[in-house]
Amino acid sequence: MTQTGKTATAVTMIEKKAVQLRHELKHTINRQDDLELTGRLRKLFRHDRHADSHGIYRVSSLYFDTPWDKALREKIDGVNRREKFRLRYYNEDLSFIRLEKKFKINGMCGKYTARLTLPQARQLLEGKIDFLLSGSHPLLTELYSKMKGQLLAPRTVVIYDREAFLYPPGNVRVTIDRNLRAGLRENDFLNPGQRHMDISEGLAVLEVICAQFLPDLVRMAVQVPCRQASAFSKYAACRKFN
Numbered sequence: 295m296t297q298t299g300k301t302a303t304a305v306t307m308i309e310k311k312a313v314q315l316r317h318e319l320k321h322t323i324n325r326q327d328d329l330e331l332t333g334r335l336r337k338l339f340r341h342d343r344h345a346d347s348h349g350i351y352r353v354s355s356l357y358f359d360t361p362w363d364k365a366l367r368e369k370i371d372g373v374n375r376r377e378k379f380r381l382r383y384y385n386e387d388l389s390f391i392r393l394e395k396k397f398k399i400n401g402m403c404g405k406y407t408a409r410l411t412l413p414q415a416r417q418l419l420e421g422k423i424d425f426l427l428s429g430s431h432p433l434l435t436e437l438y439s440k441m442k443g444q445l446l447a448p449r450t451v452v453i454y455d456r457e458a459f460l461y462p463p464g465n466v467r468v469t470i471d472r473n474l475r476a477g478l479r480e481n482d483f484l485n486p487g488q489r490h491m492d493i494s495e496g497l498a499v500l501e502v503i504c505a506q507f508l509p510d511l512v513r514m515a516v517q518v519p520c521r522q523a524s525a526f527s528k529y530a531a532c533r534k535f536n
Contacts, residue, residue: 313405313406314404314505315402315403315404316402316465316503316505317402317403317503317504317505317508318402318403318501318502319501319502320499320500320501320526321499321500321501322497322498322499322500323470323497323498323499323518324496324497324498325496327518328470328498330518331470331515332457334515335459335515336349336459338459338461338511339461339468339515340459341457341458341460342456342459342460342467342469344384344385344456344458345457349457350456351384351385351455351456352384352385352386352453353382353384353453353455353456353471354382354383354384354451354452354453354477354483354486355382355452355453355529356380356382356419356448356450356452356480356483357378357379357380357450357529358379358380358437358446358449359378359446359447359450360446360447365377365378365379366529366530366533369525369529369530370527372525374398374399374401375397375398375399375400376397376398377395377396377397377398378395378396378397379393379394379437379440380394380529381393381394381410381415381418381448382394386486388412388415388484388486390409391409391410391411391414392407392408392409392410393407393408393409393433393434393437394406394407395407395436395437406433407433408433408434412484418448419448421447423437423441423442424438426438426441448480448483449480449533449536450480450529450533451477451478451479451482451483451490452474452477452528452532453474453490454471454472454473454474454475454499455471455472455473456471456472457469457472458470461509461511461512463509464504464505464506464507464509465504465505466502466504466505467502467503467504468500468502468503468512468515468516469499469503470498470499470500471498471499471501471528472494472498473494474492474494474499474528474532475491475492475493475494476493476531476532476534476535476536477489477490477532478491493531493532493534493535499526499528500516
């Protein structure tokens with residue numbers, strides 16, 4: 295089989311792999327909303343395992359896109375079936391770096407992930423991508439295929455502070471993302487002290503993710519008067535400043 299054939303086979307495999315699709319609702323909230331919500335949520339639900347003693351952790355993501363902004367335009371246009379690739383690590387821990395492909399189909403979201411080592415992540419940022427074909431993980435092979443075929447490349451660094459709450463019934467996850475920042479250089483992504491620009495304008499993003507249903511307890515806990523679900527994208531917001 296040719297290299298192209300191997301790549302196509304691997305991409306097909308990852309598309310067929312079963313993954314749980316989930317509902318995702320987002321709201322932008324102001325500081326008062328944030329204070330009221332956080333007070334309720336902390337009394338009802340436990341924090342995510344990544345959290346520090348205050349229940350907060352930093353998320354640093356590097357998003358990929360094509361020269362013609364395929365991921366950005368599909369998000370803005372509300373394309374029904376779309377995807378985006380990103381690298382991600384938490385706090386200053388570069389021992390845990392993950393490649394993620396997040397996709398949306400008919401309003402439902404799913405995600406594939408693969409671990410990368412720090413040397414591999416550095417190679418990726420330097421454009422040395424042949425290592426993506428040396429492993430057996432189909433997501434790495436798919437990224438290689440799209441970096442070659444669609445000219446997918448690192449574009450934007452997105453940083454924020456997250457407080458996440460878990461409620462196992464219904465497999466529910468509620469997050470509040472604060473202090474949204476845009477990294478100034480994608481090549482500095484692996485530097486936890488990288489320069490960035492605060493673009494939050496005093497707003498936070500409330501996100502509710504669930505599988506089959508949203509339990510009444512969670513529904514009542516996340517109520518914010520006069521707020522409607524929106525299509526807010528942290529990636530799109532940060533791209534304005536690149």
